[in-house]
Amino acid sequence: MSFDVTKTCRHSSARAAMLLTPHGAVPTPAFAPVGTQATVKTLTPDELSSLGATIVLSNTYHLYLRPGIEVIEALGGLHRFMGWPRPLLTDSGGYQVFSLAHLRRVSDDGVLFRSHIDGSEHFLTPELCIQLQQTIGADIIMALDECPAYGDDRDAVEQAMKRTHLWAERCRNTHHGESQDLYGIVQGGVFTELRRDSARALASMGFDGYAIGGLSLGEPKEMTNAIVEETVARLPEDRPRYLMGVGSPEDLFEGVSRGIDLFDSALPTRIARNGGLFTRRGRVIIKNACFKDRDEPIDHWCDCYTCQTFSAAYLHHLFKCEELLAYRLATVHNLRFVLRLMDEMRAHINQGTFPSFKESFLADYEPASEDIRRAQKDKWLKARDRKFKQAL
Numbered sequence: 001m002s003f004d005v006t007k008t009c010r011h012s013s014a015r016a017a018m019l020l021t022p023h024g025a026v027p028t029p030a031f032a033p034v035g036t037q038a039t040v041k042t043l044t045p046d047e048l049s050s051l052g053a054t055i056v057l058s059n060t061y062h063l064y065l066r067p068g069i070e071v072i073e074a075l076g077g078l079h080r081f082m083g084w085p086r087p088l089l090t091d092s093g094g095y096q097v098f099s100l101a102h103l104r105r106v107s108d109d110g111v112l113f114r115s116h117i118d119g120s121e122h123f124l125t126p127e128l129c130i131q132l133q134q135t136i137g138a139d140i141i142m143a144l145d146e147c148p149a150y151g152d153d154r155d156a157v158e159q160a161m162k163r164t165h166l167w168a169e170r171c172r173n174t175h176h177g178e179s180q181d182l183y184g185i186v187q188g189g190v191f192t193e194l195r196r197d198s199a200r201a202l203a204s205m206g207f208d209g210y211a212i213g214g215l216s217l218g219e220p221k222e223m224t225n226a227i228v229e230e231t232v233a234r235l236p237e238d239r240p241r242y243l244m245g246v247g248s249p250e251d252l253f254e255g256v257s258r259g260i261d262l263f264d265s266a267l268p269t270r271i272a273r274n275g276g277l278f279t280r281r282g283r284v285i286i287k288n289a290c291f292k293d294r295d296e297p298i299d300h301w302c303d304c305y306t307c308q309t310f311s312a313a314y315l316h317h318l319f320k321c322e323e324l325l326a327y328r329l330a331t332v333h334n335l336r337f338v339l340r341l342m343d344e345m346r347a348h349i350n351q352g353t354f355p356s357f358k359e360s361f362l363a364d365y366e367p368a369s370e371d372i373r374r375a376q377k378d379k380w381l382k383a384r385d386r387k388f389k390q391a392l
Helices: 045-051 060-065 069-074 078-082 094-098 126-136 154-174 192-203 221-232 249-257 267-273 305-309 312-320 324-351 354-364 370-391
Strands: 002-008 015-021 024-028 030-033 056-059 088-091 104-107 110-114 121-124 140-142 181-186 209-212 241-243 262-265 276-279 282-285
Touching: 002 324, 015 324, 024 030, 030 056, 030 324, 045 324, 056 060, 060 069, 060 088, 060 094, 060 126, 069 126, 078 088, 088 094, 094 104, 094 110, 121 126, 126 140, 126 154, 154 181, 154 192, 181 192, 192 209, 192 221, 209 221, 221 249, 249 324, 249 354, 267 276, 267 324, 276 324, 305 324, 312 324, 324 354
Parallel strands: 030 262, 056 088, 088 140, 140 181, 181 209, 209 241, 241 262
Antiparallel strands: 002 015, 015 024, 104 110, 110 121, 276 282
């Protein structure tokens, strides 16, 4: 495993680098499509590769509950199990466990939680978290952290941060082997001084890389950007920096300009299945009546199979009829849009033109409003909570 910065931007903190893993190279900045349950919804591994994906994220919490780590191990590890031969990153499952709220109890020892699938009880410790991820064989694995909710008071956030540091050290002591990199996760909510403390504490532990967690949970974007900037300034320059849960085009630009190397988010695939499609001018809703007879691609700039083959009217028709092909074609488009955008950012960093590229793109791109984003997030959270209640 190695990480080499090859180019830095003169007028921002953006940088291009090469992350080498046992399963291949990841040119950064890079976006990891989310394959929570060992699959990126609706797509095959071959399709992901053809779209330009170099690394995929999967989730330890979900795989632990179903099909079970022992099944994945018996079938040759996660790469073989899901048919993805390229680099893999596994999240620790900390965010998923802490999103269960009323279904878990936390102590310094670990987290006692009830499965959202069948209500069974499980106890997740930092040591077990590392052992599970080492068993399934991802290239990059994450330390267990406690992710406080946006809106928690400072005392609660500080307590979660200190527990994250305690668990990070235990994860570091448990981790072994040179075939996997272990990343620590910076916490501290929206409190700048706590983020600084967390970054310094984790940097002193000597992790292989550093993630910034606990953001994009409802706070204003200006606050997210300020926290990222303060945090990155206190992380080692020779290690990868990973901003968790960020995937909208405008947020990717802001993260890259502040020195972030890796991103992941379910946003591009989730909104695709609901008819939300990225274009160079912003997000559109293909179900809207204005697309009923539009004989042109969703985005003339896009080189994906969907845009090169089908009209916007055809996609509108598929969504109105709830045809399964609608979700595949929309997912192909959104992932290609984001992955190609990352390729362009990397090329412009190498050419020394990233600031002007960012300015020109964002001048034409209209982000979804905060009200729409919050409404969509609330809708998703309510649907998730209904599933939890049904399981119990």
